[in-house]
Amino acid sequence: MTDLRVVRREAEHLIATHLDASWTFAFDNAKRRAGACDYTRQRITVSRYLAARYDDETNRQTLLHEIAHALAGAQAGHGAGWKRIARSLGYTGGVTHRGETATELAPWVGVCPAGHVAYRHRRATRPTSCARCSARFDGRFLFSWTRREISAATRRAAVTPR
Ligand SMILES: [Zn+2]
Ligand SMILES: [Zn+2]
Incomplete structure (x- = not known):
């Protein structure tokens, strides 16, 4: 099990590095997607349920995916602009929703x-x-x-x- 305090520390570090001070971090209770970017509230959230099961690098990748959304803006979706930013942050994962996380793990x-x-x-x-x-x-x-x-x-x- 990953210590959620470690995830929070990493999240706050990455947000402070890449986003302005209006952005914050929180855990959410999602079970089928790892992270989310709430543009309205300017908040990056990560599933406490999945984060506890993933290793540190996997959780870092989730955070980078969402931070890239915050930087690219809502209109960018998972298009070329988002992808370029995500890669520049060090994100190596894909864009598609795999859907069966619980099953795969x-x-x-x-x-x-x-x-x-x-x-x-x-x-x-x-x-x-x-x-x-x-x-x-x-x-x-x-x-x-x-x-x-x-x-x-x-x-x-x-x-x-x-
Ligand atoms: Zn995404
Ligand atoms: Zn049967």
């Missing part, structure tokens, strides 16, 4: 007899059956769980700033 993968796949962040403590095969618990449709390694590269690739 879940180490436990379950497969039911019909081949449906489920993801969990923790080991299932009791048998779980496939909701697509049966709306209620059914021993015929149990998931079999395996644990996979989530690499740092996967974590970085799963960053979903907007």
Whole structure:
């Protein structure tokens, strides 16, 4: 787990370096995107939920993505202007929303007899059956769980700033 105080310190440092004093930092509670740039309130926010799970470099990349939005302005979107600024800040990630962050980072993968796949962040403590095969618990449709390694590269690739 990453210490959120470290993330906040890095965020405040980067904002002070690249933006003017009207910009501030805060954590938000998003679960499916890593960061956001609020132009109206002039605030960069980062998901406390995802930041705690990402490593320091991944969190720095999220911050750089959002700071580039602040510098480029809302109209720029993820276009050439934003991209140029983002690269100049040292941002190496992509622009697209990967969507399935929680799924990509879940180490436990379950497969039911019909081949449906489920993801969990923790080991299932009791048998779980496939909701697509049966709306209620059914021993015929149990998931079999395996644990996979989530690499740092996967974590970085799963960053979903907007
Ligand atoms: Zn199934
Ligand atoms: Zn973005």
